[in-house]
Amino acid sequence: MDASVIVIGAGPTGLMLAGELRLAGTDVIVLDRLGARSGQSRAIGFTIRTMEVLDQRGLLPRFGGIETVYAGHFGGLPLDLGLLDSTHGAAHNVPQNITEAVLEGWARQLGADIRRGQEFTGFVEDGTGVTVTLRDGPALRCRYLVGCDGGRSTVRRIGGFDFPGTSATTELFLADIRGLELAPRTAGAQTPNGMAMVARLSDGVHRIVVAERGIPPRDRTGPPEFAEVADVWKRVAGSDISTAKPVWVSAFGDAARQVTEYRRGRVLLAGDAAHIHLPAGGQGMNTGLQDAVNLGWKLAAVVRGRAPGTLLDTYHDERHEVGRALLANTRAQGALLLGGNDAVPLRDVLGDLLGSAEAQRLLGARVSGLDITYDMGRGRHPLLGARMPLIRLDRAGRGTGSAELLHTGRGVLLDLADNRTLRRRARPWRDRIDIVTATPRGNDAADALADTTALLLRPDGHVAWAAPGTDDDLRTALDRWFGPGR
Template sequence: MIVIVGAGPVGLWLAAELRLGGADVTVLEDRAEPDPHSKALTVHPRTLELLACRGVVDRFLDEGRRIPDGHFGGLDDRMDFGVLDTPFPFTLALPQARTEALLEEHARAAGAWILRGHRVTGLTRDAEGVTVEVAGRPPVRATHVVGCDGTRSVVRDAAGIAFPGTEATTWGWLGDVVLDDPPPGPVSVSGPAGGLMVVPLPGGVHRIVGGDPDGSRPGRPGALTLDELRTKVVAISGADYGLRDPRWLSRFGNATRQAERYRRGRVLLAGDAAHMHFPTGGVGLNVGLQDAANLGWKLAAVVRGEAPDSLLDTYHDERHPVGADLLASTRAQTALMTGHSPEGQALRALLSGLIADLPELSRTLAERLSALSVAYPAAGGHRLAGTRAPDLVLGGTRLFGLLRTGRHVLLDLAGGAPPAEGVTLHRGPLSVPHAHWAGVTAALIRPDGHVAWASDDPEPDSRPAVAGRWG
C-alpha cells in the first residue's frame, strides 16, 4: 500500500492516478474537515488537459468561469490564451475549495481511502518499506510514502530532505469580503501606493488581494484586520467598495524554497512540499497537480512490479527543473508586482507595452505560465520526444480520450507497426493535420500525455520503444 500524506488537491489527484494504475492507496489528512478557504482560484490549460485525459474535465468546466487571458506579474496588458494550441485556451476561475471537493469525489470513486483527522508525526524507513507514525493511532505500514503536506511538510523533514531557499522580504494580503458597492467586473490597479485586484467569488463574496510599500520588510507582520485592509484598499484604489463581513483575512510572503531532492528512497514529495513561492499567476496548485500526474503512473508501475525502481528517479529528474523554473518565474513576477517606486512603475509600463505589441512574447509567456511548453529530456533525438502531446484528432476519437485508461498509447499513424502488449494501440492517420506532427508515422505517448518516443520512418518498428517504455 502507498500512503499519501495530505488531502489537498495534489494528494487527491495523486491518489486517483495511483488507483488508475492499480495501486492500493490511503490518504492521511490532519484536518477533520476540508479547508473552507481557497488559497488558489485558477486552473490552467495544461491542468485542464490532464483532467480531460481522465474524463473528468467537464465537472470543472461546468462550475468554473472561463477567462480568455491572463496576467504576468499583474501587468495591465494581458496575455492572450486564445492563441494557445489546446482545447482549453483559457484559465478557469474556480475556488480551490470546489477544486478539492471535485478531486475528492474523483479519488473516492477510484477507490482511494481518505482518512481525515489523522495527523502524521513522523516516519521510519527500512529496506522493505516505511512505517508512518500517526498521533493517537496505530502506525501505518506502506511500501512508499508521498508527502503532499504543504510547505511545512512533516514527511519532508522526517525524510531528511533539505528545503533550501530564501526568507520572506515582502508580504501581500488578501480578504474575502462582502462588497456593498462592488465594481462591475474584475479590477486590477497598480501605482506608487501599491497594487490590488478585486475578483468576484461564488456566494456573493469578493476577493481583494494586493500589496503595498509597507509590506516590504523582513519578518511577518501581525494579523491582518478589516480596518487595515480597508485603509490599504482606499489608498491604492481610492474606494473601499463598501467592504464588510470578512470571511477570511490573510497575509502571504515571498519566501522561496525548493526541496533538494523530490525522492529519497521510498519517500517522495509533490506540490508545496517540494516547492514554495509567492502566489503569482496562480501557478502553485497547477504545478502540484502536474507533479502528481508525472509521479502517479510511474509509482503505480513500480509497485505493480512492471517497472524498475529506477523509474522513480526520473520523477525528480523531470520535475525538479520544472520547479526551479517555477521559482525563477515567480521571483520575476514578484519584482514586477512589488515595483511601487517610479523606476518599478516604468519597468512595469515598458514590459506591459511589449506584451501588447509583441504577440510572440505574449504567446511565449502564456505557454510558460500554462505549462503547455513543458518538455522533458528524452532519448532518441526525435523533435517530439519529451514534449506534451496535443489532443490529436484520430478518426472518430481523440488522443485525450485514449489516455483515459492510464496506460501508454501507441499511435500507428502510417500503418504497419507491430502490435504490442500492455499499451493502448490506435491505428490510422491523423484526421486533422497538425503542423508539429507532419511526417510522424508512429509515436508512443506516456500516461501523463508526454511523448516517450516518435518516428518519421515510413515503416516504423515500435517494438523497441514499447519494450523500453519504462525509461
C-alpha cells in the first residue's frame, strides 16, 4: 500500500479530512490536479457549528483575528444568531484561500502527504484495497479512497454513484470587484428583473451576486467574462459596474442533488462530491468540513483495526440525513431569493413567523449547523446525540474548556462526579479515549450540565452516552463507537 487512505481533492474538505486522519495516526495521500492552491476567495466564512469544530481542534488561532457576526438570513429574511446557544458567532470575511492555507499547513504539520499537479483519472477496487490511476505517474494503492473533488466529482462519476435531484433552472453570477464603492444590498434585495446583492469584504473588495429572472442557465466550460456579469448587473440592478476591476468571477446554478450512498465498499464521498445545492449562506463548504470531521476518526479506527468496517456505515447514516436537510433548506431559500413576485406571499408569511424568537432559533440553528442530532441509542438525556456545549470546566484546579478536551481528536469520557468505578470501566479503551474528571465552572456550565454525572464524547464532539438518562450502559457505547476494549 502506498497509503492507507488516498483523498482526491485538496480543497477545504479534503484538507480537513487529511488533518483528521493524521491526528488519528493514519497515513494519507492527498492528490489534486492543480499545481498550486487556486487563491480564489470562493466561500467567505464559517457557520457557528464550523467555528465550534475548528475550536475543538485548536485551529481558530491559526486564522488570526476572525471577525464574527450575529446577523444571518434565511432566503434574505434576517435572523438573529445571537439567540442561539453557542459562545461563537458566524465568521465573516474569511476567504476560502485563507481557509485552505490554514488547513493545509495543519495537515502537513501532522504529516499528511499532499501532492499537487497529480490528476486522478480512475480507480479499480478489489477485496483488499483500491488501485488509483493518474494521468501522469505510476498507479497508487490504498485501502480506502475518498472523493473530495467537488460538485463535478470524477470519483463519483467513475464510481457509478447515483446522484438524483433537480437540475438548475436559474444561473447566478458572482464577482469580487475593486475600484467601486457600492452600497450594501441584502440577499433578499429583489428588483423587477431579478435579484442583486452586494456585500463588502475587505481591502476595498465588494462581492456582488446577481440573477436575471427568466434566463435559463448556460452550459459553460469556464467562468464568464466580467463584461457579461456587468451587463446582467445593469439590467437587474440598474447601475453600471463595468469600470470595476474583477478579482474573481464565477457562475453557478440552483441545481440540488445528493448521492444515494456516501459509501460504496472502499470508496467514500464527502463535501460537494456528495451534495450540490444553491450556496445560500455558504453552507456547502461548512457542511463539507463537518463531513470530514465525522468521517476522519471513523475511517482511522477501521484502518487501524480498532473498529469493524461497519462503523463506516454510520458515516452514511448520519451525514446523508444532514445533506438531505441541507438541500431542503437551500431549495426553500432559493424559492424565496429567486421566486420573484410569486414568492412575495411566502416571504410575507415567513417574515411574520420570524417575529417569534422560537422561529428565529429554529431556522438560525438550521443554517448554522447547531440542530444536528445523531442516533446514539435510546435515552432521555437532552444531550444524547447532540453536540457537546462549549462550556468552562474545572479540572484539578485548572480552568479548561470542553472544546480543549477534543484538541487531540480522541474520544473523551468526562466524569463529572469523581466516579472511580466509572473510570475503571473505561480503562480498556484508554488507547482511544481520554478519561477526564472535572466539574462545571460557572452558572452557565452548571445549567448546561444540570443533573449530569458523566458524558462520553466522540472525537467529533457529539455526545455518545450520558448519565443518567441513557438506556445503554457505558461499555455498550464504548464498543459501538470505539471498538472492543483491550
